[in-house]
Amino acid sequence: MKVTLFTGLFAILYKTALCGQCPDMWMKFGSNCYFFATDFPGGNFWETAAFCKMFGPNAHLAEINSMAEYYFLRDTVKSLGKWPLGPWLGMIRPHSTKTTYMNPSTGKEADDPEFNEMVHNLESRVQINENCMGFDANGNGFGFWNCTHSGSPLCEIDAGVSIQGTATLILCSLAITLFSCFVNA
Template identity: 40%
Template sequence: MLVVHTLKFKGTARTSLKMGLRLRFLQTIFLGSVLICLDAALGDNISFGMPKFCPLNWTKRNNSCYMTGERFNGVTWYEAAAFCQSFGAHLVEINDKAELAFIDTAAQQVSWVDGPWIGMLRPFGDEFWILPSIRTETQDVDLNKMFGEIAKDSSHDCGGYNRRGKDFGFWRCRRGGSPWCELELATDQQNK
């Protein structure tokens, strides 16, 4: 955003676009210096834009980190997705039956005011659903069939759990829920 300052000299007002540009230039240099310092401090934690370690207070499982946003209740699916994106993450996406078991168990251990949103959408309102980050279904055929059956019986389009964190389903996207974020970690193959 370009900042335009109005300065008064001897009773006359003069808009200084140059001052705004100079200020923006100094802010950019300062931010660049901070990023260079952070890069030096973090060292090997960052790889191809993906972290190697979970942030503080996130739960690690396999190559992902999870953070429940149960204190941020009453948000739409879209607001929850934006919340996760602000951390460089996405809403939790269930990729296989082992992750489904983990998510089912974890969802019931959190005191949700509203149920958590997860990263599943029905873009066409039928039994076809997608994981937004990869824009397709999972590679787990059995899981796809199970979610397809749930989607077929629903008239809503956004994935989530109920308030007790027990029942998965597709809900109204504008219904109140809470974000549940997943951050993918860099793997050794990505480091090569």
């Protein structure tokens, strides 16, 4: 188990930080990688956030920052079509206010005014205890739910800064070779 966990974390680290790629079973959009945990048995908002954190210090529930990212995530959730529970997103409404949401990693709203307007239109229909954002199981609904309800994680991690040049390509190739040797040993 420790070797598997180590090799899994090593794979994530070398692919994301070193090579700017996504780990196996993750999907890339823009500069981020996403893990759609369709087989996760379900947990509340904080349990699913903790699940994502297991992938590394920069991993977290997906935070939407643009309409393009929203459409990518929505369409992917719809296309997977096998969610036992809708996936949580890493966006919350602090309890002190009823009309403002934020991405926890930045402590502010997205930079995209169109996306923010869409969320603010949703917020006018939100109940006072619905503070965590997610998709429904079919990817059709998007909104705020009670954070104690069960959902699946939709995780995000930065794909890293891909440095162009020969040295990086050699380093990535070396890391892939070492990892392959370690796994096959």
